[in-house]
Amino acid sequence: MELFLQQTFSGLAFGGVYACMALAVxxxxxxxxxxxxxxxxxxxxxxxxAFTLITLGVPYWWTFLLxxxxxxxGGVLVERIxxxxxxxxxxxxxxxxxxxxxxxxxxxxxWIWEYTIKPFPSPFPEEPVFGNxxxxxxxxxxxxxTLVVLSGVFLFFRFTPVGLAMRAAAQDPASARLVGIRxxxxxxxxxxxxxAIGAVAGMMVAPIVFLEPxxxxxxxxxxxxxxxxxxxxxxAGAVFGGFTxxxxxxxVGAYVPFIGSELKLSFALVLIIAVxxxxxxxxxxxxxxxxx
Amino acid sequence: MSAxxxxxxxxxxxxxxxARLSNQQIVGIAAAVLVGLSLPLFVSDYRTFQxxxxxxxxxxxxxxxxxxxxxxxxxxxxxxxxxxxAYTAAIMMDQWGIAxxxxxxxxxxxxxxxxxxxxxxxxxxxxxxxxxxxFALSIATPQILKYDHFEKWTGGVQGVxxxxxxxxxxxxxxxxxxxxxxxxxxxxxxxxxxWNLLRGRTGRAIKAIRDNPIAASAMGVNTALYKxxxxxxxxxxxGVAGALGAIAIQFVAPDSFTFFLSVxxxxxxxIGGIGSIPGAxxxxxxxxxxxxxxxxxxxxAPWAVYGALLILFMYFMPLGIWGFIRMGYARLMRRLKxx
Amino acid sequence: MALLEVSKLEAFYGPTQVLRGLDFSLEEGxxxxxxxxxxxxxxxxxxxxxxxxxxxGEIAFAGxxxxxxxxxxxxxxxxxxxxxxxxxxxxxxxxxxxxxxxxTRKDGDAVSEDLExxxxxxxxxxxxxxxxxxxxxxxxxxxxxxxxxxxMRPRLMxxxxxxxxxxxxxxxxxxxxxxxxxxxxNVSLLVVEQNASLALAIANHAYLLETGRIVxxxxxxxxxxxESVRKAYLGY
Numbered sequence: 002m003e004l005f006l007q008q009t010f011s012g013l014a015f016g017g018v019y020a021c022m023a024l025a026v027x028x029x030x031x032x033x034x035x036x037x038x039x040x041x042x043x044x045x046x047x048x049x050x051a052f053t054l055i056t057l058g059v060p061y062w063w064t065f066l067l068x069x070x071x072x073x074x075g076g077v078l079v080e081r082i083x084x085x086x087x088x089x090x091x092x093x094x095x096x097x098x099x100x101x102x103x104x105x106x107x108x109x110x111x112w113i114w115e116y117t118i119k120p121f122p123s124p125f126p127e128e129p130v131f132g133n134x135x136x137x138x139x140x141x142x143x144x145x146x147t148l149v150v151l152s153g154v155f156l157f158f159r160f161t162p163v164g165l166a167m168r169a170a171a172q173d174p175a176s177a178r179l180v181g182i183r184x185x186x187x188x189x190x191x192x193x194x195x196x197a198i199g200a201v202a203g204m205m206v207a208p209i210v211f212l213e214p215x216x217x218x219x220x221x222x223x224x225x226x227x228x229x230x231x232x233x234x235x236x237a238g239a240v241f242g243g244f245t246x247x248x249x250x251x252x253v254g255a256y257v258p259f260i261g262s263e264l265k266l267s268f269a270l271v272l273i274i275a276v277x278x279x280x281x282x283x284x285x286x287x288x289x290x291x292x293x
Numbered sequence: 294m295s296a297x298x299x300x301x302x303x304x305x306x307x308x309x310x311x312a313r314l315s316n317q318q319i320v321g322i323a324a325a326v327l328v329g330l331s332l333p334l335f336v337s338d339y340r341t342f343q344x345x346x347x348x349x350x351x352x353x354x355x356x357x358x359x360x361x362x363x364x365x366x367x368x369x370x371x372x373x374x375x376x377x378x379a380y381t382a383a384i385m386m387d388q389w390g391i392a393x394x395x396x397x398x399x400x401x402x403x404x405x406x407x408x409x410x411x412x413x414x415x416x417x418x419x420x421x422x423x424x425x426x427x428f429a430l431s432i433a434t435p436q437i438l439k440y441d442h443f444e445k446w447t448g449g450v451q452g453v454x455x456x457x458x459x460x461x462x463x464x465x466x467x468x469x470x471x472x473x474x475x476x477x478x479x480x481x482x483x484x485x486x487x488w489n490l491l492r493g494r495t496g497r498a499i500k501a502i503r504d505n506p507i508a509a510s511a512m513g514v515n516t517a518l519y520k521x522x523x524x525x526x527x528x529x530x531x532g533v534a535g536a537l538g539a540i541a542i543q544f545v546a547p548d549s550f551t552f553f554l555s556v557x558x559x560x561x562x563x564i565g566g567i568g569s570i571p572g573a574x575x576x577x578x579x580x581x582x583x584x585x586x587x588x589x590x591x592x593x594a595p596w597a598v599y600g601a602l603l604i605l606f607m608y609f610m611p612l613g614i615w616g617f618i619r620m621g622y623a624r625l626m627r628r629l630k631x632x
Numbered sequence: 633m634a635l636l637e638v639s640k641l642e643a644f645y646g647p648t649q650v651l652r653g654l655d656f657s658l659e660e661g662x663x664x665x666x667x668x669x670x671x672x673x674x675x676x677x678x679x680x681x682x683x684x685x686x687x688x689g690e691i692a693f694a695g696x697x698x699x700x701x702x703x704x705x706x707x708x709x710x711x712x713x714x715x716x717x718x719x720x721x722x723x724x725x726x727x728x729x730x731x732x733x734x735x736t737r738k739d740g741d742a743v744s745e746d747l748e749x750x751x752x753x754x755x756x757x758x759x760x761x762x763x764x765x766x767x768x769x770x771x772x773x774x775x776x777x778x779x780x781x782x783x784m785r786p787r788l789m790x791x792x793x794x795x796x797x798x799x800x801x802x803x804x805x806x807x808x809x810x811x812x813x814x815x816x817x818n819v820s821l822l823v824v825e826q827n828a829s830l831a832l833a834i835a836n837h838a839y840l841l842e843t844g845r846i847v848x849x850x851x852x853x854x855x856x857x858x859e860s861v862r863k864a865y866l867g868y
Contacts, residue, residue, distance in 0.1 A: 034421075035421065036421055036424070038369075038424075038428065083604060086608055087607055087608070092367065092420035092421050092424075093361070093420070093567070094607050094611065096369075096420075096421065096424050097563060097603050097604075097607050098603065098604050098607050100369070100556060100559060100600075101599075101600040101602075101603030101604040101607070102600065102604070103600070104553075104556055104596050104597070104599050104600030104603065105596075105597055105600035105604075106600075108593040108594070108596035108597040108600065109597060110593075111592065111596075112592075112593035112597065116592070116593075162731070162735060165724075165728055165731065165732060166732065168721075168724065169721050169724065169732050172721055172722075172723055173721055175684075175719070176715075176719035176720070176721060177721075177732075178702070178703040178707070179682070179703065179707060179713050179715065180707065180733055180735050180736070180784065181704050181707045181708045181735055181736035181784070182704060182732075183704050184704070218432055218552065219432060222428070222432050222433075225425060225428075225429070226429075229425075259442070263439070264436065264440060266429075266433040266436045266437075267433045267436065267437055269429060269433065270426075270429040270432075270433040273425065274414055274426050274429070277414075277417065277418055277422050277425070277426060278414045278417050278418075281417075281422070
């Protein structure tokens, strides 16, 4: 029982991180029909920026906010400058550019900050809440922070005019133009938001997995798995999927002997393929009909 | 390529589709082969070793090209097949003492089957989703290779060390030079087979699936079978490359086969030319020599360069170097004809 | 100065030319209709005005040249386009659709006023304000599209075949409302219609388009009363 609770809470904490990545990926997918393979590396890069700010003495929560803002701006710039020229061309072109971005962010991080593993601070105290044995305070903190951020994003989309305009632009760009929405900028905003959310994921997970340039590769994979599981056309579903994948991954790792903690990535691989083959719209998404 | 005077329409069509080689092309290929064979005589053993790797990666890039360039199935997971081929060779040589030349067909067969099997669920996946599934495959591969239940074969994290083969029949050639000639001949063979496959009916079916899958199946092409088979053949090529690579480097370890290997092969394909057979050689050159040059700046620099090249080529040279050369040559010929 | 002045307008879909030099103008406050058979270029004309297709020539809206600008800039000058297919955001609610019409406006209180006004014109929309737009009937979606256009407080509203797919009584209702909007809100209308009698009933002025050219222009009354025109071009 103790093991079960520990694994579940830890799974929820990682799940929050995966949910952030899933949401970021789905936001861009909804607007462009493309998967941003570079989302993980962008988040990693943001985390390094946070690291630099902390090293310079900026207090944690100011760093947190500042990093989100910087990541937002970065996301907007990446979309406007690098992605825009290939938007609307073939899938091949776009994916290749994303892979190029992935590689550049990864290598830039390695270049600037080197490949040595660095510790990243957690803003949450070490002592477990109420002295409990099931969940670390950091994990609780991660769950809390990601829920706050995700709620903020949902409120933004549901209740602000810009959020509404972004949803409209993602769903139907031609009609959006007819009401005067600058669809291109909505796209850039979406990228900015996605980058900011990714930064949160990076900063929350870095204290656990330690900061190094390859830290987000597998996390992005789990984010994709969560997004697919929940439904890549449904942001709320993707968030649910992220949390689910986090918990599942831990429970399967703990209770299924031959997978253990060593084949977790294969678990994600199998999950992705299974969803894509048997139920591509995921648990909560809708089916996109292809017209011939 | 403009046709020489006196060729009829059927010949022209054959030339244009690559089904027959013009005299100029045959001369060009012969010259390239001669240059290739004579290279080791002029350079150091280390350089020859590098050229061997160029050959290895050229084969790997051709493998990816068969799947993505000619059949339109986008794979980010070819590092997995490369690894499979490499480990097959390593295990055969290290554990079972089998000679190196048998490892190539073995690696090829193993990867043919593996590729075909992976291709089956992949049938349902279009472009982006296939990219995602193969991305997942790439990311999961190193962890699978480190899995402790496989350790007695894979050597776990430490990997497997292989001994470099000697030239046969006691020939007085250095190991590096011999390996280069061996790889070079394998490459010629494989390239010829690929060209042969892609120019005939099978090739047309494969390309038709890329260009318009619905029309292809409406015309009676068994798209499912072709797509899975193409996956298998593509994996075969990359697996053979992996085996050759393992023999050349004398070492396999899980962290040599990360997602970034898939990126490197992708870079080779994009720069050499998507859908081009000769372009694969340019791809191999790029993969081997860019790190060579860029590593002087920093360990991370080669990857930054790869990333930048991927993006720049998509903007400015989507047909790759080979496409660029062909267009340039065609323009030159037109201008000469006009004058 | 006319509200809309169009001179030598040509429009292309790729290499195909669809409009071959249109010259016409609209005065503020009126209702104009463009009639013609299928393929004459009526829809293309509206698209050309909104910068949705490649064009040549000149278009001036209230004196400002707009040809060559992007759609989102053109509509910000005060042109609302109710397109063929209605262009409703099917996964957003009715109210969200309407509020999007007011996206570019800065006058918050007036927006709420306008929302109430749209609900007065279209009480059915008020009933369904929280419903997903895609679940509305065809007629209701048409009303929603018009309502959204109205929320833009446009000076000119372009309507592409508003009667399409609507039952006759609903169509009459809609055209009555369009007439009312024109008179009460001083919104000029440019209506493209295949249903000529309906359009001519509310219009002041009419143009007849045939293979990308204006072949007849005149007041609605003139055209309606000209038997030869009606028989040759309008089929009745």
